[in-house]
Amino acid sequence: MSNNVYLIKLVSIGSSPLSVVVHTLSRVGLPAVLPCSVASHLDHRPHIQWQTISDSVFERMGQEQFQGEAYRDRADVPEELLVRGNCSLFLQDVRFSDAGIYESYLVVGESSIKNRILIQSVHLAVIDHKDIKSVQTGAELILDLHTHQAEQVIFQNSNETDWTVLWEKDAVINKKDYLEKRDNKLILSNVTARSAGTYKVLDSEGLALSTVKATVTVELLILCLMKAQSKLHFLS
CATH class of the missing domain: 2.60.40.10 (Immunoglobulins)
Incomplete structure (x- = not known):
C-alpha cells in the first residue's frame, strides 16, 4: 500500500x-x-x-x-x-x-x-457536453472548457464548411477576435454575426469534450434601422 x-x-x-x-x-x-x-x-x-x-x-x-x-x-x-x-x-x-x-x-x-x-x-x-447559446452582437460569448484536459478550441462558421483553430492551450491562434481565458472558460468579446456557428473543445486526442452551437442576434441593430426608416418616412 x-x-x-x-x-x-x-x-x-x-x-x-x-x-x-x-x-x-x-x-x-x-x-x-x-x-x-x-x-x-x-x-x-x-x-x-x-x-x-x-x-x-x-x-x-x-x-x-x-x-x-x-x-x-x-x-x-x-x-x-x-x-x-x-x-x-x-x-x-x-x-x-x-x-x-x-x-x-x-x-x-x-x-x-x-x-x-x-x-x-x-x-x-x-x-461529452453539448450546449446551445444565443448572444447579441457586441456581447460576450462564454465557452466553458469544462476540464484541464482541454487542449484546443475549433470553430466552424454557420455559412462555411472549414474548421478554424480559434484557441490552443497557452497560445492565442486567431487574433481577429478578442479572446481571454478566465476560470477555465474562454471569453469571446464583442461578437459579430460571423461569430455564429459551431465551437468544439478538443482534448489531446482530438476528441470533442464539448460542442456548442452559437447563434448571434441583431435585434438592436434591426430596431435602430427600423426607427431610422420610420423617422425618414415621417420627415418625407
Whole structure:
C-alpha cells in the first residue's frame, strides 16, 4: 500500500449477490461516483480493491492506499465512508479513457494468501457536453472548457464548411477576435454575426469534450434601422 510492493497471492473465491452490473454515466471532466457497499461489521478496517479489466484503479486498507498510474490524484474511497460500509469509488476529472467496467473486491485473510470477494461490477459511460447559446452582437460569448484536459478550441462558421483553430492551450491562434481565458472558460468579446456557428473543445486526442452551437442576434441593430426608416418616412 502507499505504492509499496506486496508479494501477496490473491485468490478470487466468489461473488457477492450484489455483483450484478450497475450502470452509471458521467460527462467528461466532471466527478463520478461508482457505487459500492459492504457490510461494515465485517472489519473495522475493510480492505477494498477497485480495478478494471486491465488496470488497478484504487486500493485502501485503513489509511494505507494505492492509486493506479492512470488514476493518480483522481481516485479515492474515503476512509470515513469505508468504515461505515460505503466502498464507492470517487473519480475526479473523468476522462473518455475511464469508460468501461469496474469491479470492487473485498480482500480477506490474514496470511500471505488472501482471498478476494467480488462486491460490485459497475459500467461507467462517459459522454461529452453539448450546449446551445444565443448572444447579441457586441456581447460576450462564454465557452466553458469544462476540464484541464482541454487542449484546443475549433470553430466552424454557420455559412462555411472549414474548421478554424480559434484557441490552443497557452497560445492565442486567431487574433481577429478578442479572446481571454478566465476560470477555465474562454471569453469571446464583442461578437459579430460571423461569430455564429459551431465551437468544439478538443482534448489531446482530438476528441470533442464539448460542442456548442452559437447563434448571434441583431435585434438592436434591426430596431435602430427600423426607427431610422420610420423617422425618414415621417420627415418625407
